Amino acid sequence: MSYVESVLADVQQRYPEQREFLQALETVLHSITPVFGDHPEYQEGGVLERLVEPERIIIFRVPWVDDAGNVQVNRGFRVQFCSALGPYKGGLRFHPTVNLSIMKFLSFEQIFKNSLTGLQLGGGKGGSDFDPKGKTDNEVMRFCQSFMTELSRYIGPQTDIPAGDIGVGAREIGYLFGQYRKMRNEFTGTLTGKRLDWGGSLVRPEATGYGAVYFAEEMLQGAGESIEGKACAVSGSGNVAQFTLQKLLDLGAKPVTLSDSGGFIYDPQGISRERLEWVMELKNEKRGRIKEYADEFGVEYYPGQRPWSVPCDAAFPCATQNELDKDDAGKLISQGCKVVAEGANMPTSTEAIRDLIAAGVLYGPGKAANAGGVATSGLEMSQNAMHLSWSFDEVDKRLREIMRNIYRATAEAADRYNAPGNFELGANIAGFRKVADAILDQGVI
Numbered sequence: 159m160s161y162v163e164s165v166l167a168d169v170q171q172r173y174p175e176q177r178e179f180l181q182a183l184e185t186v187l188h189s190i191t192p193v194f195g196d197h198p199e200y201q202e203g204g205v206l207e208r209l210v211e212p213e214r215i216i217i218f219r220v221p222w223v224d225d226a227g228n229v230q231v232n233r234g235f236r237v238q239f240c241s242a243l244g245p246y247k248g249g250l251r252f253h254p255t256v257n258l259s260i261m262k263f264l265s266f267e268q269i270f271k272n273s274l275t276g277l278q279l280g281g282g283k284g285g286s287d288f289d290p291k292g293k294t295d296n297e298v299m300r301f302c303q304s305f306m307t308e309l310s311r312y313i314g315p316q317t318d319i320p321a322g323d324i325g326v327g328a329r330e331i332g333y334l335f336g337q338y339r340k341m342r343n344e345f346t347g348t349l350t351g352k353r354l355d356w357g358g359s360l361v362r363p364e365a366t367g368y369g370a371v372y373f374a375e376e377m378l379q380g381a382g383e384s385i386e387g388k389a390c391a392v393s394g395s396g397n398v399a400q401f402t403l404q405k406l407l408d409l410g411a412k413p414v415t416l417s418d419s420g421g422f423i424y425d426p427q428g429i430s431r432e433r434l435e436w437v438m439e440l441k442n443e444k445r446g447r448i449k450e451y452a453d454e455f456g457v458e459y460y461p462g463q464r465p466w467s468v469p470c471d472a473a474f475p476c477a478t479q480n481e482l483d484k485d486d487a488g489k490l491i492s493q494g495c496k497v498v499a500e501g502a503n504m505p506t507s508t509e510a511i512r513d514l515i516a517a518g519v520l521y522g523p524g525k526a527a528n529a530g531g532v533a534t535s536g537l538e539m540s541q542n543a544m545h546l547s548w549s550f551d552e553v554d555k556r557l558r559e560i561m562r563n564i565y566r567a568t569a570e571a572a573d574r575y576n577a578p579g580n581f582e583l584g585a586n587i588a589g590f591r592k593v594a595d596a597i598l599d600q601g602v603i
């Protein structure tokens with residue numbers, strides 16, 4: 159058994175129930191195996207054994223009172239996985255499916271994603287099994303206050319800087335920030351994704367979606383093509399999906415689908431800017447369901463289905479993990495889909511990734527393609543530390559440059575390890591090398 163296989167077997171034996179974490183771990187370890195031939199010092203220094211175990215996991219009770227006066231209790235999590243490259247950085251997810259396995263997979267992925275950004279950011283992630291769906295603003299506020307009352311002990315501008323993820327947007331970041339400020343009596347950039355007036359950065363709301371399209375465009379340009387004129391299937395209808403659509407429209411592409419956990423809509427003429435604005439109001443203010451789009455604009459709604467069966471040249475999974483499986487990959491390949499860029503974290507199953515790459519589809523893994531969000535959070539931290547704000551164009555220019563650099567580093571690592579065009583392998587290797595070197599440099603701690 160090789161070194162990598164033995165570390166993996168050990169983790170599989172220790173945490174057999176952590177399905178999503180093991181999925182993420184297996185994919186990364188499989189990709190980075192060739193590196194150990196060139197770098198025996200990583201094995202000698204026990205780098206992998208140290209990297210697969212989080213530095214710290216915080217699990218806590220979150221009691222709160224609903225509008226009817228009943229006491230409710232949720233579970234809160236923060237996984238502080240690796241701080242070799244900088245303070246822990248990563249979002250908070252509020253969704254009923256949240257558990258330790260999901261928190262560990264997300265924070266593990268975050269280590270390599272943050273490394274790829276080239277910024278000084280370690281990897282972490284957190285959240286709760288609280289479901290904001292159907293809750294009033296006051297209930298969400300009381301939940302966030304209780305959550306932050308405990309979390310505030312473990313975070314800070316030089317220690318751990320949370321942000322948003324599924325179910326955590328500008329409203330939740332506001333309530334979390336308010337409670338942090340009160341508990342710690344400090345006004346610092348400890349959360350990112352803040353509103354502009356009180357420390358947020360221009361482009362942070364747009365950054366993940368814009369970045370995913372920039373990354374897709376880089377991959378296409380590397381193959382002598384462009385996103386312009388391409389029909390694009392997009393899943394989700396939240397923050398990442400909305401701004402993926404906006405950038406696709408900016409670049410002359412034709413987005414044709416959106417989805418939520420109920421099903422997807424197909425608008426074969428292309429979702430226009432006006433219709434996208436309607437979706438933004440539906441999702442961000444009215445907190446409605448995507449089915450209403452079909453009722454409003456007279457297009458087809460497919461309940462309980464995912465959008466990968468429609469004719470498309472490009473696919474952007476922007477909802478959640480494991481939303482694109484082997485069958486879906488088969489459908490995309492048979493329609494001639496050329497590029498899959500992941501706005502979501504681990505949306506594509508391991509078998510589907512293998513099939514896409516084998517079929518020559520340009521596949522941009524989330525840790526590279528959706529890194530624009532956390533990178534712009536890093537830019538928000540820089541602006542907070544300097545007590546100034548950059549213009550929209552300034553931040554967007556930096557975001558674009560970061561995405562280009564991630565593409566280059568990923569493509570170069572793939573070439574170097576004899577797998578040209580395999581951005582999965584390239585992203586894992588390029589992300590891992592920096593973290594591994596930092597772990598060795600800093601001694602056994």
Ligand SMILES: NC(=O)C1=CN([C@@H]2O[C@H](COP(=O)(O)OP(=O)(O)OC[C@H]3O[C@@H](n4cnc5c(N)ncnc54)[C@H](O)[C@@H]3O)[C@@H](O)[C@H]2O)C=CC1
Pocket residue numbers: 322323324325326327366394395396397398399417418419420476477478479481501502503528529531532
């Ligand atoms: N917000 C950010 O800056 C970043 C988000 N991501 C990832 O992007 C994905 C989407 O996150 P956001 O747009 O921020 O969240 P959001 O809460 O704004 O939107 C989530 C979307 O996913 C859909 N969704 C959730 N569970 C689903 C399910 N089981 N089946 C189908 N659809 C489902 C929701 O209906 C919603 O449209 C997540 O995987 C997240 O981890 C990745 C990098 C940064």
Ligand SMILES: O=C(O)CCC(=O)C(=O)O
Pocket residue numbers: 247248249250271319320321322323350503528529531532533535
């Ligand atoms: O902006 C951040 O810190 C969080 C981004 C995030 O959670 C992610 O990249 O998945």
